[in-house]
Amino acid sequence: MKSIEALMLINSFVFSSIVSFSRVDFIFLLPIGIILFYEKEYLFTIFKKLIFINLFIVLLVIFVFFQNQNEALILLIRTNLILLFNIALFHKSKGYDIVRGLDALNFPAKVVSVFYFSLSLIIYLLKDFKETKNTLKSRGFKSTTSIFTYQTYGNIFGMIFVKALRKSEDMTYSMQSRGFEDKIFFLSSNSIGLIQRLITLSIVVIFIKVIYELFS
C-alpha cells in the first residue's frame, strides 16, 4: 500500500463496518482519539459539522425512542462514532484525494473519470450557483411556497445543467486533444505518515478484538 489516500479510504470503510455491525465498545474511541489529537486545531470545525449532521439523525432516533429506548441510544452513539471518525479523517479533503485513492485502489478507469468530471463540475457549479443566488437577491426575489418560486428554481436548475453540459464538453475536448480515452492519470500521492500508520494499527487492534470476541 503506497497511497495515503487509498489507506484513508480503507481505514474509513473498515472502521465504519466494524462499528456498524458489532457491539458498541470503548475501544472504538482509540482511532478517533488519535485523529482528534492530531487535528486538535480543528476541533471546533469538526464538532460543528458533527452537530449539523446530527440534525438529520436525531429525527430517526426520536422515532426509534418511542419503540425501544435502549436501541435509540445505541443508534445515536454508533452513528456518531462513525461520523466523528470520518469527519475528522476527511475534513481537509477537497475531493481530489478521494479520486486519487479510488485510482490507487484500481477502481475501473471509467468510474474514476466520472468522479473527476463530477468533482470539477461541482466546484464550478457551486460558484455559479452562489452568483445566481446573489443576482436573484439583488433583483428582490423572495422564495415562498408558490408556483413562481418552483418555476424559478426549475429554471435555475435547468440553467446550471446546461452550463455543466457545456463545461463538460469543453473539458472532454481539451482532454481528448491530450489523448484521453477513458483513463485519467494522476500525479503521485504523498507517502504514508506516522499518524496514518497509528490509525491503521488501532483499527487492526479493534478488528482483532471483535473477531476474538466473536469466536470466544
Next chain:
Amino acid sequence: MHISDGVLSLEITVVVSVISLFAMLKAIKELKNEDISITGVASAMFFIASFIHIPFGITQIHLILLGVIGILVSWGAFVAIFAALLLQALLLGYGGIVSIGVNLFIMAMPAVIVHYIYHTPFIQNLNDKIKFFVVGFLGTFFATLFLTAILYFSKEEYNYAAVSIFLLNIITMIIEGIVSMFLLLFIKKVYPKILKV
C-alpha cells in the same frame, strides 16, 4: 433520503449492496467513453441538488432529481450517483461509506425505472408538462418507497420511522415533480438534443 452508517442491519446491507454491485457492473460495462462527461454532469447535479433548499411552508426541502438523471443517463445513473454519494459521504457526512450500496440502490434504481417508464408509448403520448411532472414525481416516489421498505425490513424499531418518512415525503414528490417539469421544459427549449426524444 440518505441512510447513515450504523443504522441498518448487516443482512439488509449485504443483500441490497450485492444487488447494487451487479447493477453497477452492468452500468460500467454499458458506459461508453463519450458518455463519461454527461454521467459526470448527472453526478454533479445530484450533489449540487442537496445544497439547494426549496421552501415549503415553514420548512425547506431539497431535491434529488432522480427522474431527470434517469431519463438522461439510464443505467449510467448507478455510476453517476455512486460518485456523488461517495463524495457526499466523505466530504459532507451525508449517508456513509458502508451504507453506500443501500443508498445507491435507493437512489439509482428509481432513476433506471423512470428511464424505462419514460420511454413507454403511454408516457410519450402525454403532454410535455404532465410527462415531465411524472418523471420528477416517480423518481422521488420510488426512492421513498425503497427507503421505506428497507428501513421497515431492517429492524422492527424502524417501523414508525419508515411509515412516517413515506408520508412526509409525499409533499417532496409533488414539489420534485413541479420543479423537474420546469427544469425539463427549460432544457427542451435551450438544449433539446440532450433529451434524445
